[in-house]
Amino acid sequence: MRILSHEIRKVFTLKMFALLIVISAIIYQLFISFYFQYFPNGRPFLDYYRISVQMLKDYGTHMDETEFLHFQQQYKEQVEEANHYLQSNKGFVDAGITTYEDFRNTVFNSDLEALRSDAYNKSRVDIFYELQAREGLIQKYENKETDKLRAYAYPSPIKEEQAARIEQLVNNESITAIFPHLVFENYNTLITYVAVLVVLSVSFMISPMFIKDRKNHVIDLQYTAKTGRPLFKKKIAAAMVSSCLITTAQLLCFFLLYSANHVSMFFNSNINSVFNYGAYWYDLTFIQYIVLTVVALYVLGMIVTLLTLLISSLAPNYITIIGAQVPLLFILLKLLLDVLIGDSINIRYPQYVQPLLYLSLAAAAVIMVIVRWKKEQVADIKG
Structure with a gap:
């Protein structure tokens, strides 16, 4: 010794x-150190993090179909909040952007970029980042199987054992974690x-x-x-x-x-x-x-x-x-x-x-x- x-x-x-x-x-x-100092790194990643933490509080470690409907309802309520913000903002009203759907579909040229920047950054309104994050989460939940399969389809076709494992995951609750x-x-x-x-x-x-x-x-x-x-x-x-x-x-x-x-x-x-x-x-x-x-x-x-x-x-x-x-x-x-x-x-x-x-x-x-x-x-x- x-x-x-x-x-x-x-x-x-x-x-x-x-x-x-x-x-x-x-x-x-x-x-x-960068990965400690800048986590989550910017928007909308910060919103993904915050919403995921809230999801854990609301639904536990998994989200079933009933809870997913509730999550979708929260998204619709936030869309209404966004509509109210746009309709109360003279700049957006003058530009003909009065709904969140208009906001999403508008091509923001140089004349409108200041409005877009104001909505995302200057007015201290988080709702547009949050809606972006919620949309991503909803899309992932609705496309559970296809998203997982797509991830392994390139550059070569998905292998049989990979497809079998993904099918196994989709059929148990781990996929809804x-x-x-x-x-x-x-x-x-x-x-x-x-x-x-x-x-x-x-x-x-x-x-x-x-x-x-x-x-x-x-x-x-x-x-x-x-x-x-x-x-x-x-x-x-x-x-x-x-x-x-x-x-x-x-x-x-x-x-x-x-x-x-x-x-x-x-x-x-x-x-x-x-x-x-x-x-x-x-x-x-x-x-x-x-x-x-x-x-x-x-x-x-x-x-x-x-x-x-x-x-x-x-x-x-x-x-x-x-x-x-x-x-x-x-x-x-x-x-x-x-x-x-x-x-x-x-x-x-x-x-x-x-x-x-x-x-x-x-x-x-x-x-x-x-x-x-x-x-x-x-x-x-x-x-």
Whole structure:
């Protein structure tokens, strides 16, 4: 245990820890903070969010046909409010725009653009944005099946298993869940960036683990002692514990910031909602989906740790480590991250793709580290 704690302390040196904080702060500022500061991002997304929250209060986590009729009635009442606003505004009356239907169908040229801008922005009237949001929600509810099918019809025809899954969703209540797409997209974007940050952090912190000992000729001294060679296993354990600590710290910071987005009311909503884009292989609530991505992120961190350890144990210097990690990080972050984290259970990919990828990557990493460990047991001391 003392050796293990010593190896962990070697990972979290003051210099490396300070650099990790700086790198994390830069990545947060450049790529992540925007999705906290500007959520929901503008109109009518703010109205989609507000109306969805009100729908949860009025109808619970699902909206049945009777409740949908009530929602449509609220839309009609707001149309009447819009009509009253237009008829009481001299500019619109002079332009012959006295109903919401006229407002929707009017082509606003340069002469009328000031009126339109005033209605949307200057008069502090939210009704036109709200009507726009309600229309979108009503359209999605009325076209439950066709919208989901259309999403997977391009660029290639929809596959049989995708169509079967969509039909299954339409026939159960998960499709009527109240869960706006902007909440899901915001979380997916954020957790993808956090995954990038975790992968880079783990790779950065674990990389020097063997290089430092090789540079100081500590490994040569270890080979001369019976108890020295088993330190390879201790380093693996220390690296795995360190990886968990790094991932946990990054996730804690993320979820503390994410709590300010105020989306906890949607935690019990099904992600297969008609109001959310796409369809998914599993009937998960939003909180269950969050848990799934967190578990996947820990597994990804462990895989990166093992691969980084392997490179560190083979590379003679830091330049070689960087050169070897570039293609590894490119494959994980550019080619596979969407499947592994961002859009992992979307029916866009076959149902077996994500678990098979994780199993393949984990198995490859474990096998290569075991092979390397066995070679360490019989390695000669080079003079």
